[in-house]
Amino acid sequence: MVKKTLLLAVIFLVFGQSFGQSYSLDARVASLKVQSAHLEMEGENIQGETIGINNQYLTMDGEPTILITGEFHFSRYPNEHWKEAIQKMKAGGIDVIATYVFWNMHEEQEGVFSWEGDNNLRQFIQLCAANDMKVILRVGPFCHGEIRNGGLPDWLLGKMLTIRSNDPEYLKYVDRLYHQIGIQVKGLLFKDGGPIFAIQLENEYQHSASPWGLTYPAQPFDFTAAERDRQLTQEGVSISKEENPYAELGNQHMSVLKSLAQKNGLNAPIYTATGWGNAAVIKNETLPVQAAYPYPGWAPAEPSDFYLYKNLQKNPDYGPVRYNPEDYPYIAAEIGGGIEGTYTRRPVVPAKSLEALINRFLGSGANGIGYYMYHGGITPKGDEFYFNDEAYGYPKMEYDFQAPLSAYGKPRESFYRLKTLHYFIHSFGEMIAPMVLPIDPPSGNPYKPEKVRYSVRSNGDEAFLFLNNFQDHKQRKDLENLQFNIHLNDGRIQIPESGGISLNKDENAILPVNLQLGNVRLNYATAQLLTKGQNRDGEFYVFFAPEGVQPEFSIAASEEKIVKAPNCMIDKSSQRVLIKPDKLPAEISIQSKTETLHFLVIDKATALNCWKVKNAGDDFMIITDAMVLDKNGQFDLISKDKNNINIQEYPAKGELKASKGNLTRLSNPGDLLASYKLELKAIPIDFPVEYKGNKMSIDLSSGMPHGPDDIICRVHYTGDTGQGFLNGKLVIDDFYKGIPWEIGLRDYLNQPSPGKLVFYFRPMYKNASFLQDLDPAKIPEFDERGQFLKIGTPEFFPEYKVSLTF
Template identity: 30%
Template sequence: MVIAPRLRICAAVVASVLATGFAGAGTLSIDASAPTPAPLNAALRLGTATAPNGATLGANARYLTRNGAPWLPVMGEFHYSRTPASQWEAELRKMKAAGIDIVASYVMWNHHEEVEGKFDWSGNRDLHRFIELAGKAGLDVVVRVGPWAHAEVRFGGFPDWVVNAMPTRGNDPQYMRFVERLYGQIGQQLKGQLWKDGGHVIGIQLENEYNIDGPGKGAAHIAALKKLALKAGMDVPYYTVTGWDGTIYPTGEVTPVFGGYPDEPWGVSTKELPPKETYAFRFDTRVSGDLGAQTAAHAPGTAETDKEVTPFLGAEYGAGLPFMYRRRTVVSADDIASMLPVQLGSGVNLMGYYMFHGGRNPLSLGGTGMEESSLSGGYNDTTMISYDFQAPLGPDGQQRKVLEKLRPFHLFTRAFGSRLAPMTVRKPDVSPAKPDDLSTARFAVRSEGERGFLFVNNHVRQYDMAAQKTTQFSVKLPGQQITLPSKPVDIANGAYFIWPLNLDLDGTNLHYATAQPLTLLDQGKAGLVAVFGANAGVPVELSFDAGTRVTAAGGAQVAASAGHTLVTGVQPGAGAAVTVQRDGKRPLTIVVLTAEQSQQLSVVQLAGQQRLLLSADQAYVDGNALQLRSVGDSKFRFAIYPALVNAPKATTTGAAWNAKPAAKAAAAPSNAGAYAAVDAPTATVALRAAGNDGIFQAFEATLPAHEIKATVTQTRNAQEAAPVVIGGSAKAAIQPAPENFKAAGAWQINVPREQLKGLDDALLQIDFVGDIGRLYAGTRMLDDWYYSGYQWQFGLRQQAALLDQPLTVSVLPLRADAPIYLPKEARPDFGGAKQMATVRSVTVIPVYQLRINP
């Protein structure tokens, strides 16, 4: 990923004052009247781009194509070797349900060839099976083959024996012989699974964060890697490289991909950072600031000079952030989701996340860590095992709030991406000059001809944006001027959204809407349902062409206004807000969900057709069944449209918490997870019809509730922790040396596993205050955590056999004088004490799962 940076030194302190109060915005204008030029043919040498069934992939200088049509997919990173293989299928299906189209994954060399010549592609390292399961879940795959990955792993993924014996990241003959052998192994894993074979591998990323130049390096090295990849059989449509921090590559051979993060956990500051440019629309560059390459660039990279001939693609927009020892940044769901309108409004035509699914590092064959650390010369100190990343899907598959905030945008790109992709970016008449301008409105338009989308962001992490009072937008298109809304509105601090301009809804023109398009449900002759989401605090208006015959529900008013048919007073909800009568055409229904309902909406293929699903529970489809997963609540509720013809049946799917895999568990490396509980039972439960939620058919079910008791006993008092050392290549706080953990306090945790029978999982939640927490079974470390105020959870299902003996959590004291960054909300009150190490509580949260067979 991007998190292993060079040292950044601020030359000045940001002078701007936090925006409070409001800005009198008035009319915010943008000129989108210039003709949209036809996209240039990208000078990209793609691999074989036609599948056996005739399906094609392609690219021009503006966007990707699928079967000749514009294509704007969403890509999410998920590391197979950091997740138990037994979980892959369900987790990939969860990603698909969350709106992901492509799964990306690093191949970490040292996870596969820790000992020279002894490759391991089994168990949690079985790349071939991971790709098969991704295809089964309906996902395409981009394989990031390195050989240098970074990924916060030891030596960036290089095995120790490579680092010790030869120069790397250049065309050194010895190094390239080993790279060729690695690529040959990867090629065998991908055999039969490439796009040209009818498989799902559509892309290969070469190297990572590469801005090194010189003899045998730079463009020559990337070109040499591509030749080796082709020699190994990795013939795919797309070849990419990361495009930030002055990357260097051979033009035409690869396509740059970009990213941006809401903070810099790789930084050395112990304070809040100035506003990040990730929240500001980009009109002249694709690089969102310093993304933390480990090497320094000395000139603008190839990606900057190639921006007119390559599409704007993303790979590493942070769906969360990792915790570094010296900087433990916690991000909110809005910190992440507000980047979406900014990136899409800046022209991004592949929305790629790092990470979308968290994981845990395997330990080495010798039982030591394989994480990036200053002890092994790394720039950052990361946790030995945990790679949680605050990701939308946690290491144990738990759905975080950020996923709910992202999913409406994923629905939008899937339904409207083919329309958005050809559109060009239009800059406002007035826009912020710098990221620390917190008063000027942040917005952009992407348009083509008379149609377009308006993108607005009024959220900046850790800073208050000025509320844009009494605001209207004025967009000049080639043949008309659109002013919206009809009356000025206030855009609050923290608001962000996308509004349509002249949106074609099956032949009916929606002039504009002050609600975000979410999805379209095409029911054939039964009609089209267009679903929108309301924005909190902004009244919903729907403006149609004059003469459109509209029937509005719920007390909304329909009137002629400025040559259009205007619907005002729309009350968001699950009912039909508007129906449009169209002579000789199928019906058109518009539903405007509340902001909360928008976050609960999924589109699923169920009982032979596509349906809308509303549920606060985690939902995904497995075969022909709907799976609902609830953390901590045995009550389920879901609503579906169109209604199911046959009454569905519900069963619970729980793990059998038996001891059969215990011997295998004891022998397996830490967190390998290949010994999941077996013989999962199913038991029919009652599914109750719960009437209708608007147009949706609602159902409820209640499973037997589990109250799980964990006993906690302190077994060792903490001792005085050694002072935090300043050092490493970052010249900042470094993680304590192993021998310093003798100062840790210890608590024994007892969870009788009989209490867990019938559950899908159980999350051990450890609320502690200290520096570093570690969870053990005996002397074997299961997980670890840097204290930050972010909740530490650990799934027990994969470790069920270990619960016959107590677990232990150790807490290294946090010193009051530790020179690290903690969010102000998490900074403990030391009350004059020199240090703190305490376990405030340990709870076990049941995870229930309900299977619906329609």
């Protein structure tokens, strides 16, 4: 374990490329003092649990930690499904939920506050507490969040006051809002043993704003910012090089907001502030957090720097910033977990881009990971208007954001890819957080196909090597025969020992270097650590081979240890044991006098389907393409469409039981993995579909059929926009961007008289500006009028849910 009082610094020197594909890195360290006295942020709750912060990382009960935060807006999701949503986020490896309190959704009419139904903040926070989920509460008053006026109520525009300033009349209304929020979360703050450990004040203050919703067609935007700040107001997250002459007034306003929050009982160990692009920060009293949006709809579609390693603590993204970045840990709170399209711009975020982005953040010194959004939703309609920001041209209802969990809580490919990294952070974050990264990682140019991008974080004795071969808006090439020489305090380690490794285009990898795992010194592995576990058979570590990489393991030799590795090539010398699996999965067992360690080695496709669960204190890996919700001794499987589900278990106990269906064990005693096939009764789904001109209807009058947990409807069309009406009321809409439009039907089917879900589609136009964001293969041949519309046959997928026990 790394000593808490020691900050480790790496002096990173690139000696140069010696043999075309060979790279040498000096990862020896010099100690550097960890500083925390200057930061007025820490806390202890009634159970004696503590939260702290220094200039490098956060601590939980004194231990370094890397928290993983996912944005989820409770008011954009049906309250009857909040518990399930929280459990799904937890299954994906999320530790913390960040959520906005949108002022205009709670006080649409002046003086009339709504905290019921989908606005029930207290119920949501209580559910987070019940599911051991921490919370960052984003209290505004300005939020943005693609909400009308950025969350400010319309009636505020009709008041004689200056918004987002220290105008006493404006602060009177903010004070009233904070008072109401304080009532809702009373007893749920960290100090009381509750989940709210951090509170965000304002959002992008003196950086960006939203247009007021009360506007006229073609009228220039009138931004929700104080008049003094409007000249420098940005339309989205971006670089802001100009200094605001009213910066000090902005910092003072943030201090006033903090005082108002504390006055109204909103007390937390940590207060955060969005710090990018010269935004306002209270020095030493708010933790500035950062962002990264490689696929923004508000900027040109061009390669970004977000996939290049650098020292983020010295050179933050979206710099310059209004604070000394080396005074704070680097926390990335708004990594674009997807993006919301506007009518004129519709970027599509590839799943592999997110995986590579997190690799880059960890390999650039970040000690906090946060996604905006992680779970999508549907924005409700207000009494007088749609709450989604219509002035900016967002969908009226849909807020899917292409997030890892969709607007209906369905996992995307990005959910599975990010989960592999979240498991890694959970298992090794305490080790990584104090590790220091290179002074100057050789990152290169996003426009040029460099041979390799790499970085290292080290404590001098142990290290992780980061590799990335992905770039947004630019094709990369497969990389071959890469070799790295890592210089640590005890000498040099060459990876691999002979030959080289390959890294496919769009792939990334995090390789362990000289790690002490129990009594075993792992010199290196050309496989990535997924997680670790403990059970009555000992400790186990799970590794996976990145695509295109041949896994091999070099273990320091010892006469005391016995290495067993069936189906592996083993080469022993006086210095090391080199192990290369012939096929995957494989298990390497290292036995000493005091313990036995097991290394499970799998391919990446299998790693994406791995789920870590507990039973009677023991850790198990469940491998299945169904979603797994762990409930400690019981776990739920949620399977889209498949009623025959393949399941594997490691370690192979072979004792699973299902609450329904026919569960058959396929493996034999002694097999590495216990294998099962679960057969559930198939549920046929067939709703009558009609077409008329630009419209299509799905008859839901039969209601929700018995059996499925949900029914997913995939709507196929090629056009401009689609809108769905139930009983004449708009309930969902979509901007075509060449990816499937999937709708969860259960809430519509469970209504008293669902009737028909009627879709209205509009044709795509040849001169549409969003065509720049489409895959060229998805752009059709337009007719003589310059239009195109094709409506396909919808598909229906029943979602099966079953509980399993050990």
